[in-house]
Structure formats: structure tokens, C-alpha cells
Amino acid sequence: MWPNGFLNITSRGRRSKPQVYLTFDDGPDPRFTPAILDTLAQHQIKASFFVLGEACAAHPALVRQIAEAGHDIGIHSYSHAHPWRLPEAQAREEMRRCYHTLADITGSPPRLFRPAYGRIRPATLQQASALQLRTVLWSCSVIDWGAWGTLSGVSRRLAAVKPGDIVLMHDARPDANRPQVTQTALQNFLLTDKAASLDFCGLSQLLTKPD
Structure with missing residues (x-):
């Protein structure tokens, strides 16, 4: 049986609103994260980063x-x-160790959790509840990894985002060229008319605003 935490999972926002939520997994990586931060700053966009403790x-x-x-x-x-x-x-320890590492560095307890590979299980949902974390998955992946993680492919999937989407990207990957592809595709997308029609927000806005 799933714990109550199963009801505390978010995978997208409301389609009736123009908000889109850009998220980046697996960082921080000094080779790639700064360029993504620069791109977000140039367009005055807030995003969400799901980090690895190590x-x-x-x-x-x-x-x-x-x-x-x-x-x-x-x-x-x-x-x-x-x-x-x-x-x-x-x-559970993977979660606790990451939680405390991040809290010690920022001085604030994190409030968001995304399981590695997006794989949930009762034990991790229970741990998320104990740490007062909201579990966040995604509704749109740009697939910026593996054979499909080409610039044209990532760009095409970014162009298909819809209002309410939580978009999965990466600012660090073992195949080291992929985050550069992500940053380039994102920079190009943010210059389009479609991107101009959207409101890019951090997940805290989605999770704290009433419906």
C-alpha cells in the first residue's frame, strides 16, 4: 500500500494558466550550471534545480x-x-544526506524532492513526508541525454511545451556535451514568440499559490 505521501506528488501545473516550470536535475556542475544560470538571468527567469548531495x-x-x-x-x-x-x-539515507548537505550550505531547509530517475517507492515517499518535502516529477522531458539528446531533438521538444508543464532538463550529465546542448536549445527557445507568451516560474510559485 502506498503511504499518504503518494497524494503529495506534483507533476504539472494548471493548463488554464500560462505558467511553465523549468527544472534542472543532477547538478550543480561548474562546467555547465553557470551558463544555464546566465541564460536564465538574461531572460529574467526563475527556475528550479534538483541537486545531488555529492x-x-x-x-x-x-x-x-x-x-x-x-x-x-x-x-x-x-x-x-x-x-x-x-x-x-x-x-532513505540518500535523501537525508542530500537534505542536510543542501541545508547546511544554503542555511535553509529544502522543500522540494525529485527522486533519482523519477522512481518513487513507499520508503522514499515516507521519508519525504518526514522531511516535509513536496515530491515533484514532470510532465515534459526534453530528453537531453543519450542518442535522442541532439540539439534538434531537444529544441523540438522544448518548442512543444504547453502551459502548466513542468519541464525536465539537466545541468549535468555523464555524457558531458549534453548540458551544452540543453543550454543552447534553451537560449534559442527563449528568443521565440512562443516563449514570450509564457510565464516561466519557480516551483515554489506553483506549490504555494491557491488554485
Whole structure:
């Protein structure tokens, strides 16, 4: 049986409003995150970053830069281990360790959680509830990884976003050219008429505004 936390999962906003929620997973990465931050700043856009604890520990100044720019920061996991392949206690510890690492760096407790690979399980939902975290998935992935993560493919999927979408992107990946593709596709998309018709927001706006 799923815990009550199953009801505390968000995967998109309301289609009747023009808001779109850009999210970035797996960072921070000093090779790519600063360029994405620069792009967001140029267009005065707030986004949400789901970070890895080990990357935060390695690059705390970059975490603080994300926070100081006004973006939302949530936990992803500590090491990006697949939560279904871990013992329950270890899956919980991945969350706790990331939570405390991020809180120690920013001085504020995080409020958002996205499970690694988007894979939920009762143990992690229970841990999210214990840490007072809102679990956030996505409604649109630009698939900026693997064989489909080409500039044309990512650009095409970005162009298809709809009002209410929570958009999954990455600012760090093992295939190191992909975040550069993401940043280039995002920069190009934000110059389009379609992007001008949308209101790009951090997830905190979606989760705190009444319907």
C-alpha cells in the first residue's frame, strides 16, 4: 500500500494558466550550471534545480549562487543511485544526506524532492513526508541525454511545451556535451514568440499559490 505521501506528488501545473516550470536535475556542475544560470538571468527567469548531495559538497559556492539568484533548490538524491535498487534504509539515507548537505550550505531547509530517475517507492515517499518535502516529477522531458539528446531533438521538444508543464532538463550529465546542448536549445527557445507568451516560474510559485 502506498503511504499518504503518494497524494503529495506534483507533476504539472494548471493548463488554464500560462505558467511553465523549468527544472534542472543532477547538478550543480561548474562546467555547465553557470551558463544555464546566465541564460536564465538574461531572460529574467526563475527556475528550479534538483541537486545531488555529492555535487553540492564538491561545489558549495555554486549552490549558493543558484540560491542567491532566487531559484528554487530541491533535493534529488546524494549519489543518484537508483532508489529501486537500494535497500530501504539506504534509499532513505540518500535523501537525508542530500537534505542536510543542501541545508547546511544554503542555511535553509529544502522543500522540494525529485527522486533519482523519477522512481518513487513507499520508503522514499515516507521519508519525504518526514522531511516535509513536496515530491515533484514532470510532465515534459526534453530528453537531453543519450542518442535522442541532439540539439534538434531537444529544441523540438522544448518548442512543444504547453502551459502548466513542468519541464525536465539537466545541468549535468555523464555524457558531458549534453548540458551544452540543453543550454543552447534553451537560449534559442527563449528568443521565440512562443516563449514570450509564457510565464516561466519557480516551483515554489506553483506549490504555494491557491488554485
